Amino acid sequence: MVVKAYGTPAGDAPLAPLNITRRMPGAHDVQIGILFCGICHSDLHQARGEWAGTLYPCVPGHEIVGRVTSVGAHVTSHRPGDLVGVGCIVDSCRHCSECNDGLENYCDGMIGTYNGPTPDAPGHTLGGYSQEVVVHERYVLKITHPEDQLAAVAPLLCAGITTWSPLRHWGTGPGKKVGVVGIGGLGHMGIKLAHAMGAHVVAFTTSESKRTDALKLGADQVVVSRNAAEMAVHAKSFDLILNTVAAPHDLDAFLVLLKRDGTMTLVGAPATPHPMPNVFNLIMRRRSLAGSMIGGIPETQEMLDFCAKHGVTSDIEMIRADEIETAYERMLKGDVKYRFVMDIGTM
């Protein structure tokens, strides 16, 4: 079937309307009419060729929410009419140890929602800036939030799970002091989730203007990271720092804020490397510098259910499809509170 989408033929060309072909649903496939799609900074990195290996035409979008329109004959987990989500993963090998552990995000055969290999035309996957998507049922998530919150649920499918997974893995909860660096799409979800998990949350921002907002999002304290005196107050005190910044920066400034055995986890994926940190900042207090990539399907469902129960959604600004380039430019300036979501009905 041919559907409308927004994509780009080259890294230096703006996104524009195009028609794409979706496969007819197979026995285990779910066909989804997309209602909203969140705009992740990864979409921008990929569409503009900032990471190696972008395949064109590129249709980004991996924060997909919509309604099931049809299902294959053997689908048991979803029914037409259900509200569902699709995140960053649309397939994996389904039998390796990572898949068996529900960590499909670390499977060597993981297929991304866009830019991944597929037998479907044009030979690579095309993402959620489009009217319809067809996905194997294993990778389709159930949404139980009230329907009027659907657009604000979309960013949970990437920004939510990418912060939830490391927060859970490194034991966020009552009695833990957790820092979140960068208050963008990922960072604002990190603050909300760490707060809902019961941690003491400190937000780090380069933007003085986000100070009050960070408190409203759930931070207990806010630090403007350019201010050395404010930073020094928190020396040697954090159990975990979740670093979401999308650009290279001085990691040492944050490593020294970890207490003994503390961990800083990088989730931001800048196009060029961070300056190498000073190893003594790791050695001296047995600190760890780690990374984490999105999350597996079962933990994504767990996060969605947690968010529905605790009333957690993203703070969003809705855009029309034809506003996508302006949205990218504003995202580069940190000018978004805190996630753009595309109304697919405007396509």
Ligand code: NAP
């Ligand atoms: P975003 O909304 O643009 O937020 C990034 C934030 O980083 C900004 O709002 C800003 O916060 C801070 N920042 C500080 N200096 C910056 C600079 N020079 N340039 C850009 N940002 C700067 O981006 P996002 O969607 O949250 O994504 C953040 C990063 O995570 C991206 O690199 C993205 O590709 C990556 N990502 C990784 C995964 C994964 O699996 N690991 C998943 C999704 C996204 P302040 O104004 O508060 O300083």
Ligand code: ZN
């Ligand atoms: Zn993303």
Ligand code: ZN
């Ligand atoms: Zn696998």
